[in-house]
Amino acid sequence: KNQVEQSPQSLIILEGKNCTLQCNYTVSPFSNLRWYKQDTGRGPVSLTIMTFSENTKSNGRYTATLDADTKQSSLHITASQLSDSASYICVVSGGYGNNRLAFGKGNQVVVIP
């Protein structure tokens, strides 16, 4: 069973609207959680990192939350733009090194005008 589950698998939103992506994980112990953005045909790029003591962190129109007790994270996109069309990948580290990272399958977001 995958240790990182993301939902929804895909969604279509209108430009200017908000959306929230979910990441549930079972990785234990927990060190940190990163959200990456992967544009079509490109490599993933880090958006934000959440550590155990952090609840919320923003990067422009992207806001990530973390509830370490329930092992859940969310990524909220505010006032979506066409350039937000991408796959958003949740990656969880148990602190044993990057060779033990747990990757989600990604949330595919399509923003339409």
Add this chain to the structure above:
Amino acid sequence: NAGVTQTPKFRVLKTGQSMTLLCAQDMNHEYMYWYRQDPGMGLRLIHYSVGEGTTAKGEVPDGYNVSRLKKQNFLLGLESAAPSQTSVYFCASSPGTGVSGELFFGEGSRLTVL
């Protein structure tokens, strides 16, 4: 800044042929990784290196070999390509692990094995 550069970007092979993917990074990172990405699956680690001259197996190492003779380069080899190795391959590097373990990815190499 170039960051992480992968070559080639596209390649078509016949079953049984061999090839090498080259990854170069200019950020002086100690750690380097090779992943494969397949539809409907998360990124899976093939091999990784924690420094010049070191390599180690990841989650799906069978059918692949790697070498890290220079700190800035990480090569991924396929000795006898199989259709199951059709995938998009990503190289990544990181300055450290844990909170310093942000992965910096290349643009990917799309490999098709016929």
